[in-house]
Amino acid sequence: MTPQLHDSQMYFTSGLALGAMVLTFMVLSLAGRFLKQTIPLAVNLFICMIIGAMVAGFGFPIRHLFEGPVWYIYINLVIFTGMIFLTCLKAAGNLDCIAYDILTKFRKRPAIMFCLITLLLFFPGMVTGVGTAGVLSTGLVAVVILRAVGVPNVQTGAIVAMLTTIGAAAPPVNLPAIIIASGINMPYEGFELILLVITVPLGLFTIFWLGYKHFKSPTLEEIEKVLPRPERKSSFMPYLPLLVVVAIFVLIRSFPGKFPDIVTPMVFMLGSLTTLFTGKKYPFVEACKEAIRGGIFSTVALIFVVGAVVQVTTLTGSKGLLVLASLTVGATAPILLYLALGVSLPLLGGVLTHLGASVILGIPFTLAMLTQNVIAVVAGISMLCVLSQVIPPSALGGYFAQELVSEKKYSSILSASMVPLLVCVAFSLITLIFANQFASLFVPF
Amino acid sequence: MSVNHKSSAILILAVCLILTIILCLSYIPMWKYDLIVPGPGVTRVAWLSDYVPELKGSLADTRVFILEGQEPGANILVLSGHHADEPGGWMSGMVLVEKAQVKTGKLVVIPQANNSGFTHNYPQEAHAQFISIPRPDGTSRRYRHGSRTGNSAEHWPDPEVFIQYPSGQKLSGDEVRNLNRAYPGRLNGTFTERIAYGIQMVVRNEQIDLQMDMHEAQPEYPFVNAVSAHPAAEELASLASLGMQTHDLDLGVELSPATFRGLSNREMGDAVSGLMAVTMETANTEQGKIRGITDDLLAVQGQDAFYVAAAKLGNLFVPYDEGGWPLKRRVGRHLTAFKELALALQDLSGKPFDIANVPDYYELVANDVGYYLNPINEKVSDPGYQSYPGIWRLFSKTSSQDRS
Known part of the structure; x- marks a missing residue:
């Protein structure tokens, strides 16, 4: 393992790791299409993590690949x-x-x-x-x-x-609320x-x-x-x-x-x-x-791999880079903080599932909003996290719903869900903006 | 294309077995107790199981170092290593054991309060399994670097919601393995509650006047570089905070909230009459969610460019520059606060407590932590493997002879 620098050089190393992960993901997805083979999302993400860790100088991260999923x-x-x-x-x-x-x-x-x-x-x-x-x-x-x-x-x-x-x-x-509460x-x-x-x-x-x-x-x-x-x-x-x-x-x-x-x-x-x-x-x-046959197996595999994703992105600093980017956007203007919450939590959760999103972004966003009632804030943020279950590429709940009704394309279901989805995001943001007012009515302490 | 499911199943099982063996081999060294080289001030080394025999032969058992002065005086207990991923806390305990000499009164130190937490890493934190502290003579001391919670092999599965005893307060399920949510503990409770009960017995048997619990927290957490005091220790903490100002160090004081249960200071202060109990926190970069690359150097050097940026954004509760919060500064803060709290105890209780060879903040910053750790020599007692987690315990041998 190469000794790592923690000064400004870290932006380059962590960014490189993140870039390598994204690039690997795209290459594997395209290769799958080209070869007309379905590469399961879990397998794709797992390989991305191996590449990301190696690029960052951590070698083959065997402990980290399996320690993260234990959770x-x-x-x-x-x-x-x-x-x-x-x-x-x-x-x-x-x-x-x-x-x-x-x-x-x-x-x-x-x-x-x-x-x-x-x-x-x-x-x-x-x-x-x-x-x-x-x-x-x-x-x-x-x-x-x-x-x-x-x-x-x-x-x-x-x-x-x-x-x-x-x-x-x-x-x-x-x-997500349990995870965020534990984290703070x-x-x-x-x-x-x-x-x-x-x-x-x-x-x-x-x-x-x-x-x-x-x-x-x-x-x-x-x-x-x-x-x-x-x-x-x-x-x-x-x-x-x-x-x-x-x-x-x-x-x-x-x-x-x-x-x-x-x-x-x-x-x-x-x-x-x-x-x-x-x-x-x-x-x-x-x-x-x-x-336990079929669809549920790929869900379980994906959830396990999300554990590896969280662990390896933490190891390589890619997670910190994403968190810092979100906080930077939020710090530019309060309105951007809410915008970042409304956009980044469901979208990032689309890759990492709602559990991964709550660990990676939910905790720092909550800490950035400690001037408001924390229970109301965590409740609102957890709602934004769970919405990622209908957001591709993972869309854990969405894809199974598509299979259940035998619909050919998920995009039609996502498109039909768009209005309720946006209402959910808006209502969650209202809960966050008026967290103290909501708390005075609906939080016992 | 036909697939031979039997062959592929055997192949997958074989790969799983190989991976399991490789992974087990990477964790087994963490089951071995760390070498601690007691200094001349240590008059007695006991085990938690000497206070509660039921803990013997389990990962709950941990060493209790007693440093007695020539004359009786105030009795102080230093707890550290509740959370094994907070090295600033438990390294402060180690330095006390290896260097301090008590002249009047008694100091009891439990440096690795939750030994179980040192036997594994917390999933998804990507923390190092070991850290090395360089010494001036070119050698180094190696320590396990574990998890905030005890080993899940002793508890699995965690409940979805942990109901704290005796308050009935609901906490996140994995907090069932958090020693600092298990107080006052009970003998017939969970694995972690039994450890807390053992520590309660130390407090009672050693007639402790002041209990200090040394922790660390993420830089973006509001309660950091501060002391949380049980109401009975509020004045003590305020005096210590004033004393810290004479060293140009700030130390925030907070009253331990009555609504948050299971904490060492709150529960032990409530349970033991006359006990003053406090918890101290320093800023630990490797616990933070904004941190960049996570490795063994981060735990010791505590420098992180992302945190420098986060400080500029106003997201932190401690000042943070390129120098970061290295271990020497964190241990220095804890030990300076230790001395100020001991002084305040003398003022308030009238009981004398005199201790030497405890370095302060500036000495630690100048000399670094390794300077205050003893070299390993042949006389050092190596506890080795005392017990194994979970079902592996069936293969462990424990005898009192092993603990010379």
Whole structure:
């Protein structure tokens, strides 16, 4: 390893490393197109990090390539088990029953139906902090319902992508907020109400904006054409696995130390086992295999590689260079700080995912705004971070929503999501600009 | 094209195994306890497990150095190494152990309070695993450079939300491994709470009057180059701050917030009657989020061009120029503050405390840290590997004979 200079020479070294990473990314992407081979984003980014570290004089950074991803082992385990739970719910026919119930009971009440769909799409993100879990799980139910009430395919994809994304910022588990709070030595407390105030209106706006004008009340016959009346043991049983999961979460949070914290993956596995008794018989092991096959695997791989990206960009100073550039823009004029927040967090998160964006930019931006109520600031910034889940190239939630609705191009879904996306950015910035006023109303201390 | 999944699976597993072995080999040296060469002032070397036997044979166990004077007086505890990525804190403890001589009173030093934190690195920080401190004779002393939190092998998985005991306050999940959120600790609690409980027992058994906890913080963090005091130590901290001005050094004073729980000063001050407890912070570039290249030199030299630019933008809470905040300045600040706090303790409690051979800020800046570290000689007791993390503990051997 070459000894590094930390004086002004560092601008050159870190810039060179960053440039090498970007160049490698472009070359690999073009090579993939030229050879008509799909190079997975995770593989592309992984190679970029190796090149970047070598160019900066760190040699082959084996420890750093694997130490960074350690941070995401648990999150990925949550995603895997969450997927198993939801695949089991689907295999047991429980999800069909829930979709059927919502459709038949509220087919003439779009407002209530849309509120329920919002809750359905929010829930997985609320408990896991990852929007993709929602797309891959309750997303399917939402798609069936939305199609049945006449919402076009593109809008359905946009609703699923946006609502699961916003749900990842909803309490109780907002991973970017947790990461930023930890980074500035503050407890993850007092966030519940303000996060609800930010996320619920945005979620409802999104679904009503995209779906309401297309809503057509279906007849029972029309519903049963797209979703035949599912078999069920009783009207209550399809809801039991969800209730078990929610009940355990509530007990863990409500009685800390008294009720054992068996952690989320175990809760999901208990929920999965419950599905064995609440619907039709299905091969449990096969369902588990099915759950962790395919799309979710590339998401998990990408999340791991984001860990390597954060670590290697930290090692080479490229991360510091980006942070300094953002702070410089912000320091030029306060309005530019908000502009930098609104643009750089979602866009950078498009490359690094919402977790990477919160680590790299979320923490320094929060520190630059310490004159305002920190809880409100962190809440607003975390919202901007989660939006990156629909921003390419990673677009974790977006791409899965595209697959779910079998839309050919992601650009059509992104284009349909643009108005809600911009409203989300604007509302988050309003929360940041008026953080003290929001805090006086929605932060307990 | 047909793919032989069995062959590719075997190949991938083999590659994973090789990578795992290579990675394990890079961390195993961090499980070995650092060499510390006690100076003539050290009258007794104990282990935390001597105070709480349940800690024996685990990474929680750490050395406790006792420096007793000829005459009784005030008893002071210096804690450092709560966070193993804050070398300005734990190096100050090391210098005290290797150089200080107490004439009146008693000084207890736990330089690596959270030994578990020294056995790994915090993911995504890209910190060095070891740092070297050059000595004037051309040799150097090598130390582990670890993580803010304890080794996750002892805790995994962290909860999503850590519920602090006994306050019930919610903190980020990985804070469950942060020793400075675990006080007052409990014997039947988490791994980290047991360490905090051990330190509480040191405070009680050694009848400590003043507890100093030496830390570091990022330059963009508002509470830096400052002391945070439990309400019982507020006057003490203010006096020390005035004393620092006589050295042309500023030391901010903050009352430890009653709303932020688990901190050593707040919880121990509340738990132990008559104890004055403070936490000190210096500016550490390698903790900052604006830092550039992250390597072992950054930890020691503390110079970073990006921070010079950030200071000009007004984003920092400490002055920052091309000289940065090298280790010698950070240790110098801590040790000067240590002496001023000890003086203030004498004034307030009436208990004498006399200590020699503690370098001040200007001596450290002139001579550098290595000047105050002893050379390694054959007589030095090497604790070596005492225990291993997580499941590796099954392969560890621990006996009292190893700890001569």
